[in-house]
Amino acid sequence: MTLIDCPDGADFEFGILIQKKNIFILENGRLPNGSEVSKVLKKYNDSDILGSYGEQAYRTFAAALSPEAAEPDGLKRIPYRSLFITEPAEYAAVVARAALLLDWLHHTKYCSSCGSRLHLSVSETALECPQCRRIWYPVLAPCIIVLISNGEQILLARHVQHTSDIYTCIAGFIEAGESVEEAVAREIREEVGLTVKDIRYRGSQGWPYPNQLMLAFRAEYVSGDITVQKEELSEAAWFTRDALPPIPLPGSAAHRLICGDWY
Ligand SMILES: [Zn+2]
Numbered sequence: 001m002t003l004i005d006c007p008d009g010a011d012f013e014f015g016i017l018i019q020k021k022n023i024f025i026l027e028n029g030r031l032p033n034g035s036e037v038s039k040v041l042k043k044y045n046d047s048d049i050l051g052s053y054g055e056q057a058y059r060t061f062a063a064a065l066s067p068e069a070a071e072p073d074g075l076k077r078i079p080y081r082s083l084f085i086t087e088p089a090e091y092a093a094v095v096a097r098a099a100l101l102l103d104w105l106h107h108t109k110y111c112s113s114c115g116s117r118l119h120l121s122v123s124e125t126a127l128e129c130p131q132c133r134r135i136w137y138p139v140l141a142p143c144i145i146v147l148i149s150n151g152e153q154i155l156l157a158r159h160v161q162h163t164s165d166i167y168t169c170i171a172g173f174i175e176a177g178e179s180v181e182e183a184v185a186r187e188i189r190e191e192v193g194l195t196v197k198d199i200r201y202r203g204s205q206g207w208p209y210p211n212q213l214m215l216a217f218r219a220e221y222v223s224g225d226i227t228v229q230k231e232e233l234s235e236a237a238w239f240t241r242d243a244l245p246p247i248p249l250p251g252s253a254a255h256r257l258i259c260g261d262w263y
Pocket residue numbers: 111112113114115116129130131132133134
């Protein structure tokens with residue numbers, strides 16, 4: 001699969017136009033096509049457009065507007081997360097992929113080894129250095145998210161950076177050299193001071209904020225009293241499913257774990 005520079009997205013079924021964490025869709029809720037997005041882009045200066053590409057394999061023409069650019073006329077702005085949780089589900093993969101790739105392209109213009117301007121690879125989804133020939137791939141950040149059970153109870157926590165009352169699962173980035181199971185056990189130990197057993201993989205999800213790959217697990221409580229890591233969590237407690245606090249919206253890995261889709 002390759003990305004191509006294309007000034008005009010006329011040949012593409014999906015036209016993805018994003019700005020910050022939003023996407024612009026048609027009034028009827030569908031994605032515009034490539035030529036509709038190209039028409040919109042013609043009204044902007046180059047400095048308003050952070051980047052764009054076409055990709056045949058995903059039938060996608062994608063572009064990102066700078067945060068300062070005015071919103072386009074005739075299209076409706078919604079958080080792109082909404083397209084992960086609503087029908088048609090076919091949009092989830094193309095939107096998540098485009099959001100990740102546009103962010104990556106915007107932040108990966110020069111070779112970190114020799115400083116040359118990078119070009120799109122003609123053979124794979126990557127950037128290539130014309131000077132030292134090094135290949136730069138899109139960067140994924142693998143993360144674990146885990147639901148801990150103790151009999152009928154599940155452990156949920158409130159994060160310090162969340163201003164809302166949302167309670168969710170324990171989560172964190174996988175450290176260099178760690179296995180995913182080791183990351184699960186470590187995050188639980190660090191964030192709530194518990195030990196667990198029976199760590200079981202339940203599913204995964206691309207999560208382009210900007211580039212996480214969420215790997216979802218369940219684990220069984222073994223021992224310890226809840227001791228929250230103050231830098232990360234404001235509170236953690238055991239809940240039963242018939243008396244849950246506010247939880248993340250449907251479609252997220254956390255919701256699937258908590259509500260049993262990934263039981
Ligand atoms: Zn180079």
